[in-house]
Amino acid sequence: MLYQVVMDVKIPRDLPEDERTQVLAREKAYSQDLQRQGKWRHIWRVAGQYANISIFDVQDNAELHQILSGLPLFPFMEIKVTPLLRHPSAIRDDDS
Template identity: 55%
Template sequence: MLFHARMRVRLPHDLDQDTADRLKELERQQAQELQRDGRWRHLWRVAGEYANISVFDVGSPDELHRLISQLPLFPYMDVEVTPLARHPSAISDDAAFDEPGS
């Protein structure tokens, strides 16, 4: 199942810088691991915000919830999730996500 997620990070202004840096590094490692195993299919930065747009490929909404809620920055995130379904006019499984010229 595919899911679109918009995740906005809102770190507290009084969060210790070392703690923030450690959480960001752990988040990066976990995100890259999930991308490598195919569950985090796409990860895009939202320009001008501490936010991302992501596409996840997981077995169920419960699996997605577990995955997102285990992210190190989750306590500081606002997350909006939308389930996705294949559009009948799409010419490939990833038509909406292919890089231009590919």
């Protein structure tokens, strides 16, 4: 199943710099691994915000929840999830 996930990141300003650096490094490694697996298909930065819009391709709601709750930045995020369905007018075969 495909999902659009909007992640708005709100890292506390008083988070110690070394902790911030570590959590960001873990987040990058975790997200890139999911991208290599094909589960995190697309990620786009939202201009002017510390946010992204991503497309996930996972088996079901439970898998998506497990992935999102495993994000190192999860405690600092507001997340909105929208399930997606292939549009009948779509012409590409690789977007299902």
